[in-house]
Amino acid sequence: MISLVTSALRRNPRRVKQFANSLETRLRTIKARENSGGISRDHPISQDILGIAKLVIIEEEWRGQYEELEENPRLLSEWQATVRGGELEDTRLTAFLRDTRDITPINVGAIVNLKLESDELELEGFAAFRDAVIHGDRSGALEIIRGASKDAQSEYARRLPDLYQRELRIPGALTEARNVLDAALQDPPLGLESEYEVTKMLSDAVATPRLLEQLPQLDVNRVFERMWQLSPEERVQARQPFLQLAVIGNRLGIDVLRQVSEELGRVVDALSVDERRTLDQSISVDPSASQFRSAYMPLFLADPTLVSEAALQTAWQSLAAAFDPSSSEFEVVTLGFSAGRGPGVVRSFLESLAAYFSSAVPDPVRLAETTEVLLRSVRRLKVVDDEALRGVVQTVDANFGALVGNDASKAAEFALEFATIVRAHGAQAPDSASAADTLIRTAVSQAPFQIVQLLRAKT
Amino acid sequence: MKVSDDVREIAIAQLEAVLPSYQDDGQTTELLRGILTGNDGRARVATILRSYATDAEITRLGQILPQVVAELGEELGSVLDSILDLASSAPPHEAQALDAAMGAASNAEVEQVDRTVALIVEALLAGGQRGNATREVLTSSSGSSFLEKYGSRLDEKLLEELGTRDPDHPAFEAAEYAARRFHDVGNESQTRLRTILTNWLDSDPDWGAETGRVVKQMSLTANQRRPLIRSLLRAAESASSPSLRAEALVEASALTSDSRPARKLLSDAVTRMLRSGDQANVEAVAIAGIATPE
Numbered sequence: 001m002i003s004l005v006t007s008a009l010r011r012n013p014r015r016v017k018q019f020a021n022s023l024e025t026r027l028r029t030i031k032a033r034e035n036s037g038g039i040s041r042d043h044p045i046s047q048d049i050l051g052i053a054k055l056v057i058i059e060e061e062w063r064g065q066y067e068e069l070e071e072n073p074r075l076l077s078e079w080q081a082t083v084r085g086g087e088l089e090d091t092r093l094t095a096f097l098r099d100t101r102d103i104t105p106i107n108v109g110a111i112v113n114l115k116l117e118s119d120e121l122e123l124e125g126f127a128a129f130r131d132a133v134i135h136g137d138r139s140g141a142l143e144i145i146r147g148a149s150k151d152a153q154s155e156y157a158r159r160l161p162d163l164y165q166r167e168l169r170i171p172g173a174l175t176e177a178r179n180v181l182d183a184a185l186q187d188p189p190l191g192l193e194s195e196y197e198v199t200k201m202l203s204d205a206v207a208t209p210r211l212l213e214q215l216p217q218l219d220v221n222r223v224f225e226r227m228w229q230l231s232p233e234e235r236v237q238a239r240q241p242f243l244q245l246a247v248i249g250n251r252l253g254i255d256v257l258r259q260v261s262e263e264l265g266r267v268v269d270a271l272s273v274d275e276r277r278t279l280d281q282s283i284s285v286d287p288s289a290s291q292f293r294s295a296y297m298p299l300f301l302a303d304p305t306l307v308s309e310a311a312l313q314t315a316w317q318s319l320a321a322a323f324d325p326s327s328s329e330f331e332v333v334t335l336g337f338s339a340g341r342g343p344g345v346v347r348s349f350l351e352s353l354a355a356y357f358s359s360a361v362p363d364p365v366r367l368a369e370t371t372e373v374l375l376r377s378v379r380r381l382k383v384v385d386d387e388a389l390r391g392v393v394q395t396v397d398a399n400f401g402a403l404v405g406n407d408a409s410k411a412a413e414f415a416l417e418f419a420t421i422v423r424a425h426g427a428q429a430p431d432s433a434s435a436a437d438t439l440i441r442t443a444v445s446q447a448p449f450q451i452v453q454l455l456r457a458k459t
Numbered sequence: 460m461k462v463s464d465d466v467r468e469i470a471i472a473q474l475e476a477v478l479p480s481y482q483d484d485g486q487t488t489e490l491l492r493g494i495l496t497g498n499d500g501r502a503r504v505a506t507i508l509r510s511y512a513t514d515a516e517i518t519r520l521g522q523i524l525p526q527v528v529a530e531l532g533e534e535l536g537s538v539l540d541s542i543l544d545l546a547s548s549a550p551p552h553e554a555q556a557l558d559a560a561m562g563a564a565s566n567a568e569v570e571q572v573d574r575t576v577a578l579i580v581e582a583l584l585a586g587g588q589r590g591n592a593t594r595e596v597l598t599s600s601s602g603s604s605f606l607e608k609y610g611s612r613l614d615e616k617l618l619e620e621l622g623t624r625d626p627d628h629p630a631f632e633a634a635e636y637a638a639r640r641f642h643d644v645g646n647e648s649q650t651r652l653r654t655i656l657t658n659w660l661d662s663d664p665d666w667g668a669e670t671g672r673v674v675k676q677m678s679l680t681a682n683q684r685r686p687l688i689r690s691l692l693r694a695a696e697s698a699s700s701p702s703l704r705a706e707a708l709v710e711a712s713a714l715t716s717d718s719r720p721a722r723k724l725l726s727d728a729v730t731r732m733l734r735s736g737d738q739a740n741v742e743a744v745a746i747a748g749i750a751t752p753e
Contacts, residue, residue, distance in 0.1 A: 413460055416470065420463040437469055444473035449486070451470055452493030458462055 001053060007099040008057045015060070023049075023056050030111070043107075043124075051105030055112060062093050066112070072170050073109035074134070080104075122155075124148060129156050130163060133183045134176035138190060145189045153189045160184045161197050168208065178214045181205055185222040199229035206230065206238045215241050216248050220256060224263040236272060239264075243278040245299075249292045258295040265302030284308040294328035304335040304380075312336035316345045323352045325373040338380035346381065350388035353377055354395045361399045364406045371403065371414040379421050386429035393422055393435035397442050404446045412450035415443035464498075471497035478507065484522045491523070495530050505534035512541035514552050521559035525601070528566045539563055539571035546578050553582060554592035562601030565608055572609055580616045584624070586632035594636055614640060614648055621655050626662035631669040638676035649677055657690045664694035665703045671710025681718040688714050688721050692728040695747075696740060704732075704743030712749060725749070 009015045030046045045052070055076075059066040069075055082088060083097045105111055107127055123129070125144045132140035145156045160180055167177035181201050184192045192198045202223070205211045215223055215238065227238050242248070242260050249257040264271075264279070271279065283296060283306060293315065300307050315332035324330060333349060336342050342349075357374065360366040374396070378389070396403075396418065403411035419436040426433035444451050474493045481487050491504050504527065511520040520542065528535055539560055546556035560575045582593035596602050606613065617637050624630055634656065641648040652673075660670045674687055691711035698704040711728070715721035729749050732740035 416462045416466055417460045419469075420461055420466045423463060423466060436466075440466060440469045441473045441476075444470050445477055448474060448477055448493070449489055452474065452489055454460070454462070455467060455470065455493050455496040458460075458467075458496075 001050065004050065004053055004057065004100055004103065008061055008096050019053075019057060019060055022060060023053055026052055026056055026111075043127075045107050045110050048106045048111075050103045051108075052111050054100055054103045055105055055108065057096070058093075059112075061096070062090065065090070065093060069108060070112050072173065073112060074131075074173075074176075076105070076108050123152060123159070126156070126159070133160070133163065134167060134173075134179050136175075136179040136182065138183060138186065141183060142190045154193070157184070157189060157192050160192055161201060164201050164204070168204065168211075174208075174211050174214065177208075177211055178205075178217065181211075182218045185219055185226065195226075195229060198226055202226050202238070203230060203234055206234050212237065213241050216252060216256065216260060220259040220263055224267070236275065239267075239271075239275060240278075243275055243282060245279070245282045245292070245296070247282075249295065254292060254295045257292055258298065261296050262298040265298040268299065268303040268306075279306065280308070284310055293332055297328055297331055300332060300335045304339040307332055307336035307339055307341055309336075309341050312342040312345065316342065316349070320348065320352065323356050325356070325370070325377075334377050334380040337377075337382055340382040343383040346383055347385040347388045349377075350385060350392050354388075354392045357392070357395055358399070361402050367402060367406055368410065371410070371418075375414070375417060375421060378418070378425075381425065384425045384428040384432070386431050389422065389425065389429050389432040390435045393418075393432055393439055397435065397439045400439070400442050400446060408447040409450045409453070412443055412447040412454055415439055415447075416451070416454060419443075468497055471500070471503075475503065475507070484519060487519075488523050488526045491527050492530070495527065501530070501532050501534040505531060505538050508538045509541040512538070512545045512556070514545075514549055517542070517545060517552050517555045517559060521555060521562055521601070524559055525562040525566055528563045531567075535563060535567050536569050536571055539569060539575070543571060543574050543578060550589065553578075553589065554596045557582070557593060558596045558599055558601050561596070561599075561605035565601060565604035572612065575605075576609060576613050576616050579613060580620050580633075583617065583633040583636055584620055584630045586630060590632050590636075610640070618648060618651050618655075622651065624655075626659050629659040629663075629666060629669070631666070631673055634673045635676055638673050642676060642678055649679070649683070652677070653679075653683065653687060657686060660690045660694050664697040664707065665699050667691055667694040667698060667703060667707025667710055670694075671706070671713065674710070674714065681721060684714045684718070685721060685724070688724055692724060695728060695743065696732055696735075698743075701739045701742035701746060704739060705746035708743060708747035708749055712747070 005016060005019065009019060027046060027049070030052065034044050034046055055066075055069070058069070065075075065079075079088060079093075079097055080101060083094050084101070088094045088097070109127075125148065129141050129144045132138075132144060141156075145153050148156070160183060164177055164180040164184065167173045167180055170176070183190055184198050184201050192201075205215065220242075223238070227235050230238055242264060245257060245260065248260055279299075293311075296306075312333055315329040315336070319327065319329040319333055333342065333345065337346065337349075353374065357370050360370040374392070378392070381389075396415075400411065400415065403414065419440045422429070422436040422439075423433045471494050474490050478487065478490050478494075481490060491507065494500055494507070495504050497503065508520060508524060508527075508531075511517070511523070524538065524542075531538065542556050542560045542563070546553045546560065549556070557575070557579055560571070560578075563569075564572050564575055579593060579597070582589050584590075597606060614637070617633065617640075621630060621634055621637065634652065637648075637652055641652060656670050656673055660666050670687070670691065674684075679687075688711050691707050691714070695704045695707035695711060698707055708725075708729070712725055715725045729744055732744055
């Protein structure tokens with residue numbers, strides 16, 4: 001107490017006396033409130049003399065800042081954090097807070113407003129719960145709920161909408177509001193059971209531009225899940241911050257970007273023309289596209305037209321250097337083909353594909369995997385190079401014995417399916433279709449009974 | 460897996476191409492099943508099967524056809540026609556062809572059943588080796604299945620043919636086969652067969668022994684036997700030689716053992732023969748070894 005007083009009042013007897021009077025008055029008032037129930041007897045604060053004294057000194061010496069605390073009691077902890085390594089505008093206050101950093105009032109709001117909020121009166125540990133929620137400490141908040149009686153557990157989440165509104169009213173408390181929304185979106189008991197309430201909270205977020213921007217920082221899957229409850233116009237607005245894929249990737253990392261891609265992939269058909277344009281631009285002008293390529297895959301799979309020509313060309317450069325069908329480059333290139341992109345790359349791609357198949361022949365495991373790669377690749381072609389595709393088919397035909405040796409049933413199935421896909425390109429690739437006919441005959445000759453089984457199964 | 464129709468047809472055409480390389484019946488059957496899945500699959504398989512209706516491959520066809528008969532639909536008729544044509548035109552393979560036809564017809568309702576029945580009856584009536592082979596085939600598994608399904612049609616046809624047969628050319632082997640079938644079948648068919656036998660014997664009394672052999676296959680009451688005994692005794696008095704008369708007497712005697720009126724008929728006939736003054740009758744009684752009535 002002495003150092004507290006010394007630090008702020010500099011042994012000024014008049015001010016020390018004034019402080020003593022103020023402290024006494026404040027303590028008396030607090031006790032009276034505790035006795036009257038205005039402050040819960042179960043959670044008394046009158047014994048927190050140092051904390052009260054610290055706030056009384058701030059009131060005496062820094063009136064303006066004290067009024068700020070009345071508005072937003074959390075500011076004190078923010079100031080404390082700031083002075084740990086920096087300065088506040090007021091150097092005296094900075095020094096005082098540094099000197100008294102070990103004194104943390106147990107309930108700033110109750111001391112400055114001389115009452116506890118009704119939530120704090122009714123729910124044990126609600127103040128701590130509230131602090132945990134607004135600071136994004138989900139597990140801490142959950143721990144408090146689990147520590148409460150069974151009957152009270154659902155009460156915490158029920159107070160989230162009020163808490164959310166309170167945070168929205170506090171200037172500069174958007175992060176806290178976002179964290180409350182994040183908690184509300186979780187499964188009960190932390191999250192809200194009422195779909196209506198959660199949707200309303202999300203709707204409020206959509207209507208608050210700076211909070212809207214922060215939606216990608218929430219649990220992406222849950223936000224998208226709730227979006228369906230919004231009106232169509234709100235939904236479009238709510239999706240807006242998620243369309244900036246490059247920004248999300250750079251700010252929130254590749255994992256969040258992948259989640260966003262997955263969610264956008266699910267709704268890609270519902271996107272408006274403007275949304276599509278934003279998405280296209282975000283992907284095509286993204287200088288770090290290759291870095292995020294794998295994260296974009298769910299979106300590309302959902303709508304291959306989102307693969308731009310430039311994205312395909314960049315991916316092909318990597319793929320040509322190391323032809324790996326399990327790479328995201330392979331997927332980008334072949335999905336791009338399916339959208340009619342990269343006609344100039346098709347020939348080289350097919351030649352690489354034939355070479356890859358040949359190299360897989362001696363390895364049964366790789367060979368089996370390669371058949372799937374062939375099906376996927378050739379199925380995705382929109383533009384076909386007849387000569388190169390014929391080369392692929394002839395390579396398969398020449399090595400069909402190895403496929404039969406591996407697994408005759410799978411070889412037969414592959415041959416029929418592959419021939420079907422190749423023949424579907426017949427208008428563009430007559431020679432390839434003819435080579436496919438030869439492959440069918442080879443398959444029937446080498447695995448006739450497996451072919452019969454397939455034909456019968458398909459009848 | 461998606462397989463387009465054109466790929467399927469190319470595969471099926473190739474299955475047809477490789478089919479001749481396989482001689483194992485099971486493998487051939489499997490390939491045919493694959494061909495059946497194509498457009499006009501039934502017609503294509505029927506064409507292939509008809510090509511097997513030859514002296515060299517009829518046995519194989521008999522093995523394969525029942526395996527695919529259910530999937531051939533209406534096309535089975537044309538295959539059966541080819542088989543029955545072979546049965547008609549190639550006597551050495553008639554039984555095998557009938558076996559194949561019966562195996563197929565047992566598993567389907569086809570109009571060729573009547574033709575099959577007619578060919579079987581024709582072979583039975585022919586008797587000899589042809590009749591033997593046909594009777595043998597009728598005891599095979601396909602024959603048994605066929606009779607189970609179409610036995611009544613065969614019986615009817617057989618009786619019809621036996622009944623309209625020229626008495627100068629009776630068909631005792633076929634009649635004996637019919638008697639064995641009717642043993643358990645019922646009285647009406649037996650009655651018709653007895654009438655036929657009586658007509659044959661009355662028309663030519665020399666058939667006493669043959670008639671007796673057929674009658675032995677029948678399970679008859681004393682009343683049912685009596686008309687036959689009378690016919691046999693008439694034959695015994697009018698057959699062209701003492702030995703033939705004796706055979707008729709013996710057969711008649713065998714039918715009289717458990718019936719007093721029947722024994723009286725025999726006794727009266729023997730008395731008449733001995734008193735007739737016809738030496739052939741006296742010899743016949745002696746050959747037959749029938750005791751002279753007192």
